[in-house]
Amino acid sequence: MHSPTIKDVAKHAGVSLKTVSRVINHEAAVRTETREKVERAIEQLGYRPDPSARSLRSSTHSYAIGLVYDNPNAHYVIDMQNGVLSACRERGFGLQIYPCDSTAPKLAEELVSLVQRARLAGLILAPPMSEQSALLATLKAHDVAFVRIIASREDPKDGMPCVYVDDHDAAYAITEHLIQLGHTRIGFLWGEPHHRSSPERYQGYADALKDYGIAINRKLILPGRYAFDDGFRGARKLLALKEPPTAIFGCNDEIAAGVLAAARSAGLDVPWDLSIAGFEDSPFSKQAWPALTTARQSTSEIGRHAALRLMSGLQNQNAEPTNEGFMPELVVRGSTAPPRQT
Secondary structure, three states: OOOOOHHHHHHHHOOOHHHHHHHHOOOOOOOHHHHHHHHHHHHHHOOOOOHHHHHHHOOOOOOEEEEEEOOOOHHHHHHHHHHHHHHHHHHOOEEEEEEOOOOOOOHHHHHHHHHHHHOOOEEEEOOOHHHOHHHHHHHHHOOOOEEEEEEOOOOOOOOOOEEEEOHHHHHHHHHHHHHHHOOOOEEEEOOOOOOOHHHHHHHHHHHHHHHOOOOOOHHHEEOOOOOHHHHHHHHHHHHOOOOOOOEEEEOOHHHHHHHHHHHHHOOOOOOOOOEEEOOEOOHHHHHOOOOOEEEEOOHHHHHHHHHHHHHHHHHOOOOOOOOEEEOOEEEOOOOOOOOOOO
16 A cells, blocks of 8 residues: 555645645645645645655645754763754654764854755754854854754843743752751752853852841852762862761753762762752753752753744744743652751
């Protein structure tokens, strides 16, 4: 049995090939009644557009996009890919995954070449590429369509489409939770500073301390990377202080998992001797014992909405960008509790 074709859909729905094409490409100039008739035919026949074939048939349109990332967190990358891929399947686009080195001196030229060589319609830029102004300027100069995923408290309204994540307020909520439990000596372990999420999360931590009248203690704040090993090393340093923290906030769940391992190696009872919180709600947070308090960030949904935003912009390039924001949600688990009374 042959796979259904666009001609089969047109015949089944009683419309022209051009009308079916318009429905598949989500063009606005199709009456609702006609669109629904075509969509029913597509569903009944089980028709699936072939992105590669569409690209070959068109000299002016591409039906594939690229996801560009540089992130050592495999769980983040997989969730992001799944979210983008779901939107691609929904809209009939192909997807090219492109890991890269965000510090490469000629990254902008590399991405322009990628788009031209692979005939991509546009790019989804994950952090930190999405936050590099020189790279964005080069892409714009070469008419490369893109959508950024960025850490921001609000829509930047800078004319460049994005999906923004309010890391600041989520980090504030985590710190506030620890303070309300009775903690005043709260350590903070940074991720990479060139990821905007790191300073945003730090500022949420610092603002919560300030609002509750707790002085910032620089000895309790350490630089690092979004990595388990940095969480382990950072926690060992903090726990060796004359006055160690009673709680530690890791900038992501991998860091927090490293903190938990350090606490275990020091013979501490978590959460009573040390409360620990992370960020992102990755598998690290759920599989740890005790499970980690964190901020639930729907990475797959963020990726999906970024892809849909890009595709909408490609179909209507004169439209004013409508950016969407996400707020990670505080998830309280067994790794946090009031400090032990001495």
